[in-house]
Amino acid sequence: xxxxxxxxxxxxxxxxxxxxxxxxxxxxxxxxxxxxxxxxxxxxxxxxxxxxxxxxxxxxxxxxxxxxxxxxxxxxxxxxxxxxxxxxxxxxxxxxxxxxxxxxxxxxxxxxxxxxxxxxxxxxxxxxxxxxxxxxxxxxxxxxx
Ligand code: DGP
Numbered sequence: 001x002x003x004x005x006x007x008x009x010x011x012x013x014x015x016x017x018x019x020x021x022x023x024x025x026x027x028x029x030x031x032x033x034x035x036x037x038x039x040x041x042x043x044x045x046x047x048x049x050x051x052x053x054x055x056x057x058x059x060x061x062x063x064x065x066x067x068x069x070x071x072x073x074x075x076x077x078x079x080x081x082x083x084x085x086x087x088x089x090x091x092x093x094x095x096x097x098x099x100x101x102x103x104x105x106x107x108x109x110x111x112x113x114x115x116x117x118x119x120x121x122x123x124x125x126x127x128x129x130x131x132x133x134x135x136x137x138x139x140x141x142x143x144x145x
Contacts, residue, residue: 003096005104007054013105017051024130024137027079027144031065032072036133037109041120044084044112044136048073049105056104057095073108075144082143084136086112090119 008014015021016035023035031052037045050069055061061069077089092109094101100122111119 002098003057003059005056007056008104011103011105013047013049013103013107017049022130024133026137026140027072027076029072031068034072034076034110036128036137038127038130038133039123039125040111040128040133041109041122041125042111042113042117044080044086044140046076046080046110046140047107048076048110049107053106055106057101057106058093059095061106069106069108073110076140077110079140079143079145080110080112083140084112087115088113092122094122 012021016023017033025033025035026046027034031050032048033051034046034048037047048069050061050065052068053061053065055065073091077091080086080089090111090113092111093107102123113119
């Protein structure tokens with residue numbers, strides 16, 4: 001899908017928000033939802049999405065929803081740092097299939113990084129064990145402030 005197009009209510013993140021698909025939840029408030037990426041590029045890979053916006057990408061999102069989203073990203077990234085003690089944290093976001101975007105509900109990746117540990121390729125890593133993701137989600141959630 002290109003940068004242009006209509007929001008599809010059947011996308012997997014919309015299903016997760018509706019409770020129609022499972023997710024290892026890290027954090028939720030009125031505006032944002034954070035959960036473990038099931039195809040993680042590294043240990044502790046979290047996704048943050050807007051609950052209020054139907055923007056498919058950063059170019060479409062309403063300013064107020066973007067403000068809530070990025071504040072949610074900062075809050076969750078701080079919790080990831082506290083829980084997992086990474087050496088660094090990559091914040092990534094893709095717009096359009098050619099950039100690597102595969103789910104067309106705006107989302108931000110939070111990926112903790114450790115020195116000497118390579119990142120798995122975007123969209124090409126295997127599926128994580130859900131039980132392990134649930135444990136990680138709980139440890140990160142405990143550090144949300
Ligand atoms: P992007 O390629 O930027 O659109 O990122 C989409 C991410 O979503 C990708 O890292 C894999 C992840 N993903 C795909 N399907 C699911 C799912 O059903 N559950 C979860 N938790 N993550 C998913």
